[in-house]
Amino acid sequence: MESNAIRAIDPEIADLIAQEERRQRDVLRLIPSENYASAAVMAATGTCLTNKYSEGYPGKRYYQGQQYCDAIEQLAIDRARALFGADHANVQPYSGSPANLAVYFALLNAGDTLMGMALPHGGHLTHGWNVTISGKFYDVVQYGVRPTDHRIDLDQVARLARERRPKLIVCGASAYPRIIDFAAFAEIAREVGALLLADIAHIAGLVAGGAHPSPVPVADVVSTTTHKTLRGPRGGMILCKAEHAKAIDRAVFPGLQGGPHDHTTAAVAVALKEAASPDFGRYARAVVENAKALAERLMHHGFELVSGGTDNHLLLIDLSNKQVPGKVAAQALERAGIVCNANSVPFDTRKPFDPSGIRLGTPAITSRGMGIDEMRRLGDWVAAVVAAPDDAALLARIAAEVRSLCEQFPAPGL
Numbered sequence: 076m077e078s079n080a081i082r083a084i085d086p087e088i089a090d091l092i093a094q095e096e097r098r099q100r101d102v103l104r105l106i107p108s109e110n111y112a113s114a115a116v117m118a119a120t121g122t123c124l125t126n127k128y129s130e131g132y133p134g135k136r137y138y139q140g141q142q143y144c145d146a147i148e149q150l151a152i153d154r155a156r157a158l159f160g161a162d163h164a165n166v167q168p169y170s171g172s173p174a175n176l177a178v179y180f181a182l183l184n185a186g187d188t189l190m191g192m193a194l195p196h197g198g199h200l201t202h203g204w205n206v207t208i209s210g211k212f213y214d215v216v217q218y219g220v221r222p223t224d225h226r227i228d229l230d231q232v233a234r235l236a237r238e239r240r241p242k243l244i245v246c247g248a249s250a251y252p253r254i255i256d257f258a259a260f261a262e263i264a265r266e267v268g269a270l271l272l273a274d275i276a277h278i279a280g281l282v283a284g285g286a287h288p289s290p291v292p293v294a295d296v297v298s299t300t301t302h303k304t305l306r307g308p309r310g311g312m313i314l315c316k317a318e319h320a321k322a323i324d325r326a327v328f329p330g331l332q333g334g335p336h337d338h339t340t341a342a343v344a345v346a347l348k349e350a351a352s353p354d355f356g357r358y359a360r361a362v363v364e365n366a367k368a369l370a371e372r373l374m375h376h377g378f379e380l381v382s383g384g385t386d387n388h389l390l391l392i393d394l395s396n397k398q399v400p401g402k403v404a405a406q407a408l409e410r411a412g413i414v415c416n417a418n419s420v421p422f423d424t425r426k427p428f429d430p431s432g433i434r435l436g437t438p439a440i441t442s443r444g445m446g447i448d449e450m451r452r453l454g455d456w457v458a459a460v461v462a463a464p465d466d467a468a469l470l471a472r473i474a475a476e477v478r479s480l481c482e483q484f485p486a487p488g489l
């Protein structure tokens with residue numbers, strides 16, 4: 076898919092893109108937030124729409140020449156509302172983090188109380204972690220998982236909510252392998268007079284495809300990225316009840332952003348069309364089935380999974396019992412053609428930059444069409460690598476096997 080136009084001007088960048096493309100083709104990509112966007116989605120991002128300024132919203136813009144960009148953004152909005160069954164959709168956030176910031180800006184004042192899941196327990200940075208603007212500009216309360224079963228401790232959520240009376244409760248996570256009980260969060264929020272934000276950045280594709288319950292009926296606002304399981308371009312989106320529509324739109328523009336990325340909006344519209352197809356429902360279910368199969372195979376090899384398994388697209392593995400730190404494992408796995416990330420596990424005794432676990436996800440390899448048999452092979456490879464992370468010959472042999480498996484399952488869009 077390389078563009079000759081890039082090579083003609085800038086062979087250095089063209090070479091690097093070509094090498095990255097080869098990497099994405101030849102390795103098993105298990106980072107749960109990554110995926111393969113379709114050729115149609117990627118083509119939409121590389122169009123003349125990048126030349127346009129469209130500050131405002133369809134029919135209410137600050138510049139002329141919007142006849143086509145209005146139609147494109149309206150299609151994206153209509154498709155988002157239809158796919159998720161939402162009253163209102165804003166498709167302009169540049170990514171997931173600015174989407175969350177816009178929600179906070181819409182619903183909170185500086186200093187108000189914000190409750191979210193702690194990063195070390197699987198929450199996202201933007202849910203109130205202290206190094207981010209969400210942790211500095213708001214009075215933050217953090218909840219986590221139980222030490223016994225690694226499930227979200229809804230009793231703790233209710234207790235903290237009653238004590239601290241947050242104005243906004245955030246549910247949703249980046250490293251939580253279980254179904255999130257959105258209805259229970261909504262009930263707690265209602266009891267204490269808080270609004271509920273469900274951040275489905277990781278699981279939006281599963282929700283769209285019917286493989287995870289939707290928060291849209293019960294949450295006041297739902298935020299998401301568009302590039303993870305939803306398989307769109309890099310971007311963000313906010314869905315909300317009609318009563319919050321105005322505040323959300325104003326918070327995105329002019330509150331936080333300038334002109335929307337029209338080329339991304341078009342690609343989001345394409346991805347939403349793809350996500351509405353029956354094929355996508357099959358994809359979402361296969362992502363979960365593959366994650367369960369991989370989890371089973373790894374447990375068969377003696378791996379300890381946080382929460383004892385998975386209900387969604389990701390697995391969090393605590394490597395403490397294998398005497399291999401997460402980073403060592405992640406680096407050895409990469410040499411074997413298996414790309415994941417080191418990750419903290421709940422109640423981790425090691426430092427965040429050198430944690431005890433690794434996080435694996437099935438969205439990208441499922442987009443290549445891999446299934447249960449491939450998950451078993453993958454589980455066996457992971458076990459072999461973690462058992463001998465310094466065995467260069469073993470890692471090279473597995474990398475070659477991975478490459479030949481990848482050849483049988485062409486990556487979409489590349």
Ligand SMILES: *Cc1c(COP(=O)(O)O)cnc(C)c1O
Nearest residue numbers: 170171172199248249276277300
């Ligand atoms: C990935 C993620 C985000 C942020 O998305 P970016 O596009 O990286 O800014 C927000 N919330 C959750 C739960 C995420 O997993």
